[in-house]
Amino acid sequence: MVNLAFLVPLFPLIGSIINGFFGLRIGKDWVGKIACGGPILSFLVVVLLTVSLFFHPEGTPYPELILFNWIPAGSLQIEFGFQIDPLSCVMMMVVTGVGSIIHIFSIGYMYEEYSYYRYFAYLNLFLFSMLLLVMGNNFLVMFIGWEGVGACSYFLIGYYFNKKSACDAATKAFVVNRIGDFGFLIGIFYVFQAFGTIDFSTVMAAAPTTLIYDSTTATLLTMFLFLGATGKSAQIPLYTWLPDAMEGPTPVSALIHAATMVTAGVYMIVRCNALFNLAPLTMTIIALIGGGTALMAATIGCTQWDIKRVLAYSTVSQIGYMFLACGVGAYTAAIFHLVTHAFFKACLFLGSGSVIHGMHHEQDIRKMGGLKDHMPITYLTFLISTIAIAGIFPFSGFFSKDEILYHALMDGNVIYWGMGISGALITAFYMFRLVFLTFHGESRVDPHVHPHESPAVMTMPLIILAGLALGGGLLGIPIIHGWHVLGNWLEPVVAFDWTTALHHSETVLASHGHHESFAELLHSKQVHEHSWWDISWELLLMAFSVCVAGVGIFMAYLFYIKFPDMPGKLTKGQWGFDMVQNKYYVDEIYDETIVKPTVDASYRLWKDADQKGVDGAVNGVAKIIGFMSKIAQNFQSGFVRNYAMFMVIGFVILLIVI
Amino acid sequence: MVPLSHYLILSATLFSIGVLGVLIRRNAIVVFMCVEIMLNAVNISLIAFDRHLNQHDGQIFSFMVMAVAAAEVSVGLAIIIALFRNRPTVNLDEFNLMKW
């Protein structure tokens, strides 16, 4: 069954090639069919693969499909292969499943675009790259996917290439991502240096007996990998590109900038959990950055007026939660939230796409309101997803977010939990603010615009995703032991042999004269596993977070339905509000501190170093050569007799030499 | 009995005269004649060695040289005629297309 794995990325690739090269000739209908056919076929194969994994004997290594020996260079042996294990299966399910739905939605949303085929070619190419990313059996295959999704993201953000803002946003996304990719690449080199291989299964198996707990190597290595993750997953300090990326078509925002690509960083950390476990300092930083991002992006989300930007900050914030989960070692919770987030955030983005479609490309929520009568299906699905993201029982977001908060308190400390719970409060507030402003209240719609419900090809995906957002939580029911399906499923991937690792570290440190005991730590890790299902605590926390979400929703109701004048009065002249509205001036700070000096320095390099130094050297060389050839030209008289003479001279010299 | 070295010196002298002619003459036909001198000079040394060693291989070889010379002259003169048709001169310096 594993042998079929190569089909998964192949179908989107074929779709991309056909659409890219022949898209204009085969007509819009066929472009749409081919583009959707690829992901759907892939999804079917993924289902097969997942089912086959159920029959995988326990305790044996997970199958890998090696396609070919890619880089055989001395000690560096890299194979091009796919890893089929529970984690990659979950990711493949999300990518192909949500991907298929969004492709279908795109048929309706993008129908009026001229370069329809180009859009689908990129979108299919994106799926191909994303599948490489999640399926790769070593860091380098993952890196290809990593770069591929970055490139596709660039293409698709800049899809409206005659719009300057879109091009700028694409460039920004690309450049910011590059910083992260740089870190990731160095991380890969570091892994190779430390382990002598970059194969996931080998590295993860060797990690406990190779890296020393809390050593500089472990910390630096994971920090570089994490830098890569912050770039791709839009975390502090590299999150600024994601809100701007909303210049792309809305389904792109749903697929790339909400459901799949931006979660690649989380996937990478979970994939390398054995490395991160050994670097407590990095884990702390991840948790702090995750929590900080969750909180900060949420506050910005409260002040934005563009429907997609609100969702973009919400995405940044939700991914912050995932990183928070990773930072406290709750990898299952991170993946769980990744899955549910993919469902409800894709639904929200597609819903916003449906609204934008119905409003004839109006994105400002100040010019909406009362839309629920005009587009009931969109309203309903949007509402379901909003409740899910706010974390109300029994919607999917409730389960995943509470698991994260629970682990933040239990495995981390009260600061993490505080960040998470205040983020949850603000999330509930701004999401309902969005719903109320868009769908409820007085209609502020421009009289020329007549909002209408979207066609079935767009509402069907919404309904499916809303269903998933509603029921996705069933994957991870807490409290009742054994019902956490996702947790059991991922158990083999995130299992970590603390005993071996810590004993090894102790031995190595002792041999270097540092007598340190990790017994206490080991004990805490082991005890911890027993106290996993601390029911009363968990119930209490759940009740509390539902209350918090309720408070957030009620505040939104007060502000935007009951007293619509209040927000304006409250925020008028407040410097704090201005600061948040302007996104804490982070873009401006980056401009002043990084972009401007870089541009200035580059300009100086260009004018002084390049034009004078480099060009001078190049031109000088050319001039010298020109001068020499002027001399040499005299020999090339063009007279055959002269050539004959030189031949004879050469012959004579040869004779004399002999 | 003439010593072998005399023949070889004659051969070398004739060969050098041929080279000189090729180098200094501009008339293509005269250049060809000088090439013939060079070929003949080689023939002398071949036959002289033959005589010296009492065998016939060298004579066969100079026979072949004559055949090649005949072929060369016929083709060469045909080329000169073709060139002359394009540009009414046999001055080699006029045919300077090798310089670009």
Added chain:
Amino acid sequence: MELLIFYPLAAFTVLLALGVVFNNSPIGSAVSLIAMMLGLSGIFIVLHAHFLAVLQIIIYAGAIMVLFMFVIMLLNLKGDDKAWKIRERNLYLSIMTGVMVLLALYKMIDKVLDTTFGEGADVPDTFGTTVAVGTSLFTEYVLPFEIASILLLAAMVGAVVLAKTKVD
């Protein structure tokens, strides 16, 4: 005795060869060349290569030189080749080169000759007769001989094609 015949013949050929090079008129060069060929056939006779001597006269003096004459007359070339004396620098350089070739060749002969070969062998009376050369030619060297005929055929076709007025 042989020496008495050889030296005048050698001087004659060298003079005529110089005449080929330094004659202004192509016709003059050609006539000198014919005379040189005759002298060479004399030298061949001194070398007991009777068959080659006759061939030299028939092929060179007869066939090849007639061809030269034909072409010179066909192109109506006159003794106007004085221009070669103009490019002084190249002229001296060329003469120097020629002299250097001569010296280099002498040096080589000097080096190789006396050490390796020594006295010449005595030859039988049949040496160089038509019978001896012909036997050798049609037994040992029959393949090169046939190939030479193919070469001549190819040269003939080539010459015809090249000299044709219209190439179609």
